[in-house]
Amino acid sequence: MAILVFSEESDGHASASALELTSKAASLGEVAVFHVGEGSADTFAELGAHGATSVHHMDPGDGLPAAPAAAAIADLVAGDAPAAVLFGMGNTDRDVAGRLSARLGKPVLAAAADLSIDPVRVTSEILGGTQQIITEATAESPALVIARPKAFDAADTGGPAPATIAVAAPDVGRSGSAVVLERHAEQHEGPDLGAANVVVSGGRGLGGADNWHLVEELAAELDAAVGASRAVVDAGWVPYSLQVGQTGKTVKPSVYIAAGISGAMQHMVGMKDAATIIAINKDPDAPIFGIADLGVVGDVHQVLPKLIEALRART
């Protein structure tokens, strides 16, 4: 085994980060995947198509997966000695990476934007994307790496169905005693935020949840996905699944419209690679204007209704 990639099931598929990392790892060597979730032949075939030759599958049932998954991966790497174990930035990805790190006594190389092996080196952006550092793993392999979303392209290269190996969730005693009692999906309409060609995001500048409809209406006119700053997610206006930024989603659309978002570093990390950025904010000193292709210094309550009306008049 050359490289092990962590995958968590999401809506009946392998996570987006798992497909990206499997594609990248396949360009560096042989790839095995550790998949957590219900699992299905289709999910495993998808991983195989992206270059995985084997899939180790663990279904944690109602147990919180991090502790048993970390123990199972520790057992696996003790036998197969991969050069690296790769994780995305999903919540369970980071949980498992942390527990595995402590279990193996190895550091985590975080926020990787690029990766090479032999020796394992990662390139990462720090301090809000203003500095780039290269970090080399000096401990014995495997190196544990957490990669940024969309750092690598997922490529379906038509690989064959992988060998699947069922892994029983190990008994980890007290560490494994947390259980999931309920699962809630928060539905929203429109295109998927992570994959949309156009994203319209709103922030505190909208003034209140009552004005959020302006963001939704503009998004509907542009067939865009709706995003949000952390401030409005924390304020409870919209669910976390819409959050763009360091602790939310990373987006790379053709056009990103930031309405009433000042541009905290942690937000800009998640959207600065959009091809075109349009920002509307009443504060002329808002940091978002520093990276916008078009910055409108104005009140979103004035600009958005006119913009929506003008777009409706065109059709």
Add this chain to the structure above:
Amino acid sequence: MKIAVCVKQIPDPATPYELDAESHFVVRPQDQVLDDTDRYGVEVGLQLAEANEGTVTLFSMSPSGSLQGIRQALAMGADKAVLIDDDTLRGSAALTTARVLAAAIEREGFDLVIAGTESTDGSSGVVPQQIAEILDVPALSFARHVEAGDGKVTIERQTASGYDVVESPLPAVLAVTSGSVEPRYPTFKGIMGAKQKPIDTLTAGDLGFGSDDVGIGGAGQDITAVAPIASRQAGEIIDDDGEAHLRIIALLQETKVI
């Protein structure tokens, strides 16, 4: 209920960070502030302590000599602090931080350990899970709503598609989001009282760590290069004269979105 809250002192985010040219570490000034994300952990800890006749002890590792951030958290209402401040800790990786904090927490005893989801300056987000693995307890991460009592803790955990309700027996580790609670502001009385509250200062050696176990030597990784990233340039900035939406529409047409 004995509640341990992990807090981090960081350079003021309002001023640009500097990297030391030789070591590539963030330059840590004498006066550091409480990481804003930790105010949420402190608030959750205080609310649970109030509901369960508990105590809140802060734990922080900080090779800087700074006490300012700790005092901010004490002023919110925490009972006392344990600070591990030692030059040998400079350059420590996240796992070393977790080992040191876990050792200090275990020494004091705990029912619940609370941390933020990730620090503002390091943001790897792995320390709470590392602490949990070392202490052999469950870790409930990305918690946005927390209830505890009767020997258990129940949270709403953010997921990619919504949230899960997760329950764990105590002892456990909790990593809370910045949407979990509204942190209180310290009162004048709280600020004055914080100066009298006990801060136990330990070295890594007091917790049984040798100088090779911590700092750069124990990191297992080496920063080999640092370079600035060419930043994206600002484009056209216009004041809204009532017609700015037309300029936006023109750009949407240029980019073929409409």
